[in-house]
Amino acid sequence: MTHENDPSNAKPTGGTSARGAGLSRQELQAIAIQSGVQIMRYNLSTRVAERFYNAPKLYGVPIIEENVPESVIARSFVSEDTVDAYRSLFTNAIAGKPSGSADAKIRLASGEYRWHHADYALIYDDQGEPTHAILTFHENSAERELQFKYAKWRSGLSALLEESILYTEANITKNEVDLQEGTSFYRREGDDAASYDAFVHYGARRLATDTFRAQYLEFFDRNRLINLFSSNVHEDTLEYSIMSEAGEELWLRANVRMNRHPSTDDILLVIAYADIDQQHKEFERLAHIALRDPLTQILNRSAMESDIERRLDRAQPGELLALFIIDLDNFKLINDTFGHQQGDTVLRQTADALTQAFDAEGIIGRLGGDEFVAFVSSLCNEYDAIRLADRVVSTLQFCIRNNQHAEISASVGVALTRGGCAFDKLYQQADEALYLAKRAGKCQYHIVSVDQADSMANKAPKQKDLGLVQLHSLLEHMDAGIALGKVDKQEPRSISVVYDSPSYFKSMGYTEELAATNQAWLLTYVVKSYLPGLQQKIIFTADTGEATEYLYQIQLPEMKQPAWRYVRLSRIPGDDKDCNYVIAAITDLSNIVCVNGIPRLIE
Structure with missing residues (x-):
């Protein structure tokens, strides 16, 4: 039909004049072209729609269409999900609502549905009755x-x-x-x-x-x-x-x-x-656990190696770096003699001692078993490494005693480099240095330089002048000796001996055989009149940390007369939250006699 393809020749239908519709077809066409929007004139009584501008080309629809909106909906011109909104636009107009709007998805000639916004306004005849609705459509997909x-x-x-x-x-x-x-x-x-x-x-x-x-x-x-x-x-x-x-x-x-x-x-x-x-905070706790050795709370092997590798990568040219491998001597003897619980205590104390020895300078980690690693950077010279190695060997000296005794020392291997050395190579050199220190007799250190074969570090292992055997001998020959007491924090305030030196052990009249059935106690054989005062002094020192001293007498079974003892008490750190530790340095004053109630030296 001609009017379907040529908008200029199309005429209104349904018996409605241009005057009755309010605007002529030419006027509506001009408005549509100038505004760029689609315009529809809709006859409310006949439900015939007349379109203007380029609607046939853009949407593939006829200029004039009957039974709108149902005919439009029937051929899927409007997407199914917006049919109700589109239908309501015409329903409201037919019902006489003066104006309205709606958004619907309308199909283009290409078959694609795009969002359009529609507005309408009613046009009235001379009697004020609505006869037509003028609708404008414009695409608003972007909005x-x-x-x-x-x-x-x-x-x-x-x-x-x-x-x-x-x-x-x-x-x-x-x-x-x-x-x-x-x-x-x-x-x-x-x-x-x-x-x-x-x-x-x-x-x-x-x-x-x-x-x-x-x-x-x-x-x-x-x-x-x-x-x-x-x-x-x-x-x-x-x-x-x-x-x-x-x-x-x-x-x-x-x-x-x-x-x-x-x-x-x-x-x-x-x-x-x-x-x-x-x-x-829970993540930090779990991260801490993941990086820490569960027994000693220092870095585990994986975390320690990662930290050292990162530090090696950041090393400045010429910066002196040192890797220490520390191995406890005779550690197996502790587990075999005193049990693994005591062995765990030694490992924890070793970790604490290494942390203190290297202060904030080093990366401290546990390789496993009784082997530890420390890494330090920015050393001034090789003497700094020697000083640290000497400190480690001096610090890691333990002596455990009850009815038996065992002595532990440490051997240390140190590898030095001035950068540019991978962790694996540095570790290998330090491990070889440790082997040399062990082979030379333990309780000593050996330092090698990865970079300089003739370095002073590549010399024979260095042994401490005072090793554990000499320390034990010193304790054995002290006058009366020392004892380490443990004081419970809660009532009853019991006092027990954790360690007693050989000299104290003997001064109390114990033999190795007797000790097997009767552990030495700090308060054993104290004369009753002095016992409350000594107990008060020990508890006072344990609670306050203030050093005290006390003069008292003991009465051994084989003694005809009581003997004098002088004790100086000091609190020391311990890892037991339920008690405090007090070290007692005891001096034998057997050559003192009491004259008129006053102690005097025997001349």
Whole structure:
């Protein structure tokens, strides 16, 4: 038909005149062309629609169509999910509603459905009765897509905001903070109080701890976030700590979400603050466990090797580095003689001693068994390595005694390098140095230089002048000797002996055979009149840490007269939370007699 293909020749149908429709066909055609929108004239009584402009070409529809909207819906011109909205537009017009609008997806000639926005207004005859509706259609897919994304974004925020302790909304394009939504910690300061930039600086100054202040400012920087959004990255996260009013460090996670406003195209920002304090501290605890040897709490082998490799990679040219391998001598004897529990105690004490020996200078780890590793950097010269090796050998000297005794020392192998050496090679050289120290007689150290074959470090193993055998001999020949007492913190305040030196052991009249059935006690054979005073002194020192001294008498079975003893008491550190340890240095004053109640030396 001619009128279906040539809009200029088409005429209104249904018995409606141009005057009755309000505007002539030529006027409507001109308006449609100038505005670029699709225009439809709809006869309310006949339900005939007349289209203008380029509707036939753009949508593949006739200029004039009957039984609208049902005919349109029947041939799937409108997508199924928006049929109700499209139908309501005509239903409202027929019912006499003066104007209305709707959004629907309409099929193009290509077969693609695109969003369109439609508005209508009624036209009335001379008696004021509505006769026609003029409808305008324009594609709004881009706007609808923005609205859809925005609605989806807001919907997705719901769960995030519910899990948050606080949230903030802002327009970072306009540098504005919405003080009505979420924000409660912000305090207005000055003329620029409501700006986003002022909000960020306030948070950095008042909330973030010193450690995170610079990172906080960088993360929330408005220009950074705008650039991030322009790069199609719409989310970011920062974990940081704040200081509570009680002075406690607490951890938060700031979840940032951005989207464009569907109308203004501004970039909107939502910051949701989540309390992650418990999770963070639990993570730190688990990370600590993963890196630590469970027995000694120093680094395990894997963590220690990783730390050393990173330090070797960062070494400056010429920087002197040293790897120590420490092996306990005779450790198997401890396990075999006193049991693995005592062996574990020795390993823990070794780890503590190494940590103190290297202070904050070193990386300390346990290889396994009774082998340990220490790594230090920035040594001034080889003498620093010798000093540390000498300190280790001097420190790691243990003597365990009850009815039997065992002595432990340490052998140390040290490898030096001035950088450029891989961990495996350094470890191999230190292990070989340890072997040489062991072969030379234990309780000594050997140092090799990986870089210089003629270095002074590559000499014979060095042995301490005072080894464990000499120390045991010294303890054996002391006058009366020493004893290590353990005092329970809770009632009853029992006092027992953990260790007694050979000289004290003998001064109390014990033999090896007797000790097997009767352990030595610090208070054994103390004359009763002196016993309460001695007990009070021991407990006082255990509780306060203040050194005390006491003069008392003992009465051994074979003694005709009581003998005098002088004791000096000091508290020492221990790893038992239920008790304190007191070391007693006891002197035999048997050559003192009491004259008129006053102790005097026998001449």
